[in-house]
Amino acid sequence: MLSRNQIIVLGSVAACFILVAVTLPNFLTVANLMQVARQASIGAIMAIGVTFVVMSGRLDLSVGSLLSLCAVITVSIQNDFGPGLSIPVALLIGIVAGAVNGYLVAVLRLNSLIVTLGMLSVLQGLALISTEGRNVPVVDQETWFALLGRGYLGGVPVPVLVVLCLGVVFTLLLKRTTFGRQLTAVGGNEVASAFSAIDTTRIVFVAYVISGLLASVAALVFVSRVMSARNDSGVGYELAVLAGVILGGTSILGGSGGIWRSIAGILTLAALQNIMLIMGLPYYAQWLMTWVVIIAAVWVDLASRRRALFV
Amino acid sequence: MNTSTAITTKAASQQIAATKPSRLAMLTGFLLAPAPILLLLLFALFSVASPSFLTMFNLSNVLLHASLIGLLAIGLTPVIISGQIDLTVGSVLGLAACIAVGFQGVLGLWGAVLLAIAAGTVLGILNGVIIERTGVNAFIVTLAGMIGIRGLAFVIFGDTSLSTSDERFAVIGALKIGPLSIITIAFLVVALIVGAMMRQSIHGRNTYAIGGSRRAAGDSGIMVGKHVIANFALCGALAALAGVCMAAQLTSAQPSYGRDYELWAVIAVVLGGTRMRGGRGTIAGTVVAVIALSILRNGMNLINVSPFYVPVITGLTLIGALVIDRKFSSRSGGAGE
Numbered sequence: 227m228l229s230r231n232q233i234i235v236l237g238s239v240a241a242c243f244i245l246v247a248v249t250l251p252n253f254l255t256v257a258n259l260m261q262v263a264r265q266a267s268i269g270a271i272m273a274i275g276v277t278f279v280v281m282s283g284r285l286d287l288s289v290g291s292l293l294s295l296c297a298v299i300t301v302s303i304q305n306d307f308g309p310g311l312s313i314p315v316a317l318l319i320g321i322v323a324g325a326v327n328g329y330l331v332a333v334l335r336l337n338s339l340i341v342t343l344g345m346l347s348v349l350q351g352l353a354l355i356s357t358e359g360r361n362v363p364v365v366d367q368e369t370w371f372a373l374l375g376r377g378y379l380g381g382v383p384v385p386v387l388v389v390l391c392l393g394v395v396f397t398l399l400l401k402r403t404t405f406g407r408q409l410t411a412v413g414g415n416e417v418a419s420a421f422s423a424i425d426t427t428r429i430v431f432v433a434y435v436i437s438g439l440l441a442s443v444a445a446l447v448f449v450s451r452v453m454s455a456r457n458d459s460g461v462g463y464e465l466a467v468l469a470g471v472i473l474g475g476t477s478i479l480g481g482s483g484g485i486w487r488s489i490a491g492i493l494t495l496a497a498l499q500n501i502m503l504i505m506g507l508p509y510y511a512q513w514l515m516t517w518v519v520i521i522a523a524v525w526v527d528l529a530s531r532r533r534a535l536f537v
Numbered sequence: 538m539n540t541s542t543a544i545t546t547k548a549a550s551q552q553i554a555a556t557k558p559s560r561l562a563m564l565t566g567f568l569l570a571p572a573p574i575l576l577l578l579l580f581a582l583f584s585v586a587s588p589s590f591l592t593m594f595n596l597s598n599v600l601l602h603a604s605l606i607g608l609l610a611i612g613l614t615p616v617i618i619s620g621q622i623d624l625t626v627g628s629v630l631g632l633a634a635c636i637a638v639g640f641q642g643v644l645g646l647w648g649a650v651l652l653a654i655a656a657g658t659v660l661g662i663l664n665g666v667i668i669e670r671t672g673v674n675a676f677i678v679t680l681a682g683m684i685g686i687r688g689l690a691f692v693i694f695g696d697t698s699l700s701t702s703d704e705r706f707a708v709i710g711a712l713k714i715g716p717l718s719i720i721t722i723a724f725l726v727v728a729l730i731v732g733a734m735m736r737q738s739i740h741g742r743n744t745y746a747i748g749g750s751r752r753a754a755g756d757s758g759i760m761v762g763k764h765v766i767a768n769f770a771l772c773g774a775l776a777a778l779a780g781v782c783m784a785a786q787l788t789s790a791q792p793s794y795g796r797d798y799e800l801w802a803v804i805a806v807v808l809g810g811t812r813m814r815g816g817r818g819t820i821a822g823t824v825v826a827v828i829a830l831s832i833l834r835n836g837m838n839l840i841n842v843s844p845f846y847v848p849v850i851t852g853l854t855l856i857g858a859l860v861i862d863r864k865f866s867s868r869s870g871g872a873g874e
Contacts, residue, residue: 287800330856330859330860334860334863335863336856336859336860336863337807337813337859339803339813340803340804340807340813340855340859341856341859343800343803343804343852343855344804344852344853344855344856344859345852345856346800346852347848347849347851347852347855348848348849348852348853348856349852350848351845351846351847351848351849351850351851351852352849354844354845354848355843355845355846355849358845359844359845465680465683465684468680469680469681469684472677472680478674478676478677479674508691508692509691510687510688510691510692510696511688511692512688513684513685513687513688513689513691514685514688514689514692516681516684516685516688517681517682517684517685517686517688518681518685520677520680520681521667521671521673521677521678521681521682524673524674524677525671525673528671528672528673529671532672535671536670536671536672537669537670537671537672
């Protein structure tokens with residue numbers, strides 16, 4: 227099942243964690259690990275969607291702004307009409323935004339980095355316009371909606387269960403369906419896929435819709451947890467999520483990767499942040515660590531594959 | 538024998554002449570790119586829409602605002618032409634601004650400024666060396682570097698605002714030559730120098746060759762790694778210079794300076810007609826695109842567009858420019874490529 231280089235990567239990660247667990251007794255407690263998983267869940271949900279886009283050989287930098295937009299709209303609709311309506315509306319916004327990205331990148335064949343940067347700006351602006359620059363709290367916080375972000379089921383936080391369910395569903399979609407196989411093929415070699423009668427336009431379009439949809443799911447979990455929304459809630463998520471996806475080993479050039487890998491990447495970054503806080507290091511030191519860890523992880527993977535440290 | 542050689546040489550030179558467009562064709566090609574059209578349209582629009590747009594004071598302001606992103610974008614252009622990308626420029630700007638202000642007490646004004654620019658250059662070289670030696674994708678290396686260098690600035694200086702201790706720094710930052718700020722002049726001079734480098738130097742020519750086909754460039758004896766690292770070093774140095782300029786202009790520095798600037802710099806470079814996959818692009822195109830974006834921002838401000846609508850309009854303009862470029866240009870590999 228596992229190749230040599232995967233064993234090396236997993237082994238070194240495991241070794242680091244064992245070392246940390248032995249030296250830091252506060253890290254390896256159930257309560258702390260649950261906390262880490264709960265904090266990572268919003269990024270993990272977005273990472274599932276972004277993995278589809280990255281595997282198709284594209285980027286999606288608009289997910290952070292989309293989270294902001296869906297979050298503020300969810301709150302305002304919930305205050306007026308209750309949570310029953312806010313959920314479908316948020317999901318619809320996610321799908322529409324994903325479809326716009328998909329149209330521009332897949333149908334018009336524009337550069338995905340630039341298009342999704344443009345959408346980052348547009349969606350951020352829409353979030354600002356809809357709230358007129360204010361932060362909006364949920365008025366009635368005692369509805370069933372609170373379960374999504376704050377609830378526990380059998381001692382496990384509901385957001386973590388959401389990640390697990392979505393992970394199973396989307397792994398099945400990626401690994402066990404024609405769509406998933408075609409997506410992997412498009413990311414691996416787009417020209418060859420097109421010649422093999424794969425509708426590359428449709429595949430890439432759907433990948434963006436999935437990414438948009440999951441960003442809106444992440445927004446619902448986010449709102450349910452903090453019960454308010456700032457119009458800059460999602461700022462920075464796009465790059466943090468991408469960092470997790472890359473750390474998980476999904477190729478930035480497309481064609482290889484996996485949902486669980488991305489979730490593991492996000493969890494690793496969250497655990498790292500947690501460890502450094504327990505060690506009493508300044509908050510920003512985790513960013514330095516992220517720098518080293520991402521490059522080192524990708525380097526080790528590459529080096530073990532070509533069996534040479536340097537090019 | 539001799540004649541056939543002569544014929545082949547002649548045919549070859551004709552072929553070269555055919556592939557190398559004339560100056561007129563180059564000029565029309567340049568003017569029909571999205572950035573110059575956007576610049577002219579916005580200029581005309583805001584000249585009509587606002588009486589205060591077409592004043593010396595406002596136009597020099599537009600140029601001043603273009604200068605900081607402009608320095609980043611000029612450094613980024615050769616990197617992208619050689620087929621790489623550098624997302625660290627915004628973070629390097631922030632770190633350099635803090636060094637230039639924070640170390641004034643220890644090293645003196647010029648020592649601090651030199652250290653800031655040296656730090657930017659070293660970080661650029663570091664990016665280039667990691668990319669060339671480890672083979673890790675430039676996007677990944679500089680995405681991680683963007684997070685890490687920002688962290689470095691926060692760890693060294695803390696989450697505070699530093700203010701300049703040397704009065705001369707503020708004086709230099711506010712210096713004007715005619716209507717133009719010293720920072721604008723730095724931007725224009727750097728643009729001229731880097732533009733000449735890309736057009737006329739061996740390094741510039743090799744940069745285009747590497748972006749066109751890295752393997753072919755390597756096979757024809759070009760030291761690919763050396764040129765790529767040199768471009769990253771220049772990019773880091775110019776990002777640091779932008780940081781020093783920003784600190785001098787605002788007479789203060791924060792580690793958060795330059796956040797999101799890397800994205801705007803990339804946008805300007807691409808809007809200016811540089812191909813993301815490398816091999817094509819000009820400094821002139823980048824300069825025009827930076828100024829067009831600055832006019833857009835300034836103009837919306839002048840005609841009292843609500844600040845909440847500014848990101849929407851900016852984003853739509855960017856996407857619109859790419860769509861129009863794709864729809865109406867027959868050139869293969871336009872700006873959206």
